[in-house]
Amino acid sequence: MRKMKKLAGLMILTALFVALLLPTDAQAASASKSALKAYNRLLQKKSYTIEREKYNMTNGVFSVAYIDNDSIPELLVRIDWRSGNNMLSRLALFTYKNGKVKLLDTRPLGLLGGYGNKYGYYKKKGVFFTDFAHGDYGGRSYYKISKGKAALKLSKGIEMQASGKSKITYENAAQKKLTKAKFNQTLKKMVGSKKATWMKMYPNTAASRARQLK
Numbered sequence: 001m002r003k004m005k006k007l008a009g010l011m012i013l014t015a016l017f018v019a020l021l022l023p024t025d026a027q028a029a030s031a032s033k034s035a036l037k038a039y040n041r042l043l044q045k046k047s048y049t050i051e052r053e054k055y056n057m058t059n060g061v062f063s064v065a066y067i068d069n070d071s072i073p074e075l076l077v078r079i080d081w082r083s084g085n086n087m088l089s090r091l092a093l094f095t096y097k098n099g100k101v102k103l104l105d106t107r108p109l110g111l112l113g114g115y116g117n118k119y120g121y122y123k124k125k126g127v128f129f130t131d132f133a134h135g136d137y138g139g140r141s142y143y144k145i146s147k148g149k150a151a152l153k154l155s156k157g158i159e160m161q162a163s164g165k166s167k168i169t170y171e172n173a174a175q176k177k178l179t180k181a182k183f184n185q186t187l188k189k190m191v192g193s194k195k196a197t198w199m200k201m202y203p204n205t206a207a208s209r210a211r212q213l214k
Helices: 002-043 180-191 206-212
Strands: 048-050 053-055 060-065 074-083 086-097 100-111 118-122 127-134 137-146 149-160 166-172
Touching: 002 060, 002 074, 002 086, 002 100, 060 206, 074 100, 137 180, 149 180, 166 180
Parallel strands: 100 149
Antiparallel strands: 048 053, 060 074, 074 086, 086 100, 118 127, 127 137, 137 149, 149 166
16 A cells, blocks of 8 residues: 555656646747747848848858757858859858847858868857868867857967978967967866767758758
8 A cells, every 4th residue: 555655656746747847848849949930031031131231141051050058049151142253251140039030149251262161069058169271271269159149269270381280379269379288178168078069051042941940
């Protein structure tokens, strides 16, 4: 009898736990779905104003990732356009909060044509990074999302020397030189043991949006 009472008590506690958990999960799923719908509408816009300049959102690529520590994904967009023989680009990172799409960070990438630009993040650590490589130069910049904004925190530059060896420099947000040990220590505090994940960028087409924003 005593065992039966214990079992009944456990079953009641389990049922209560599930009842409490389901609304939270349902709310998170609903918020995520609302964000994806809003991102879809944003990407379909003929023009979107960033820093008083209008950009055609369909001229670019995008990716969705859970960068900060909530249940709502972020949207990374690279908007491309031609100026003569040059390809120019702007990077923009968005999130969804209080029922609206919010711009977290934006920056011009300059000439894109001969550059290898890649992007990555540390899932739910609020940290994303941009990579570039062009000729003998390359580097990576790390950004941290905090209080509704994204700010540069660390950067690493790589330059190939005539000797064939690479010269690597490390800097903080104030462009102050850091030792490799200090750089790694600071990055460790930002991301812990989480491994970096590369973002796959998709062309901003109806087919891509239908697959990625669902």
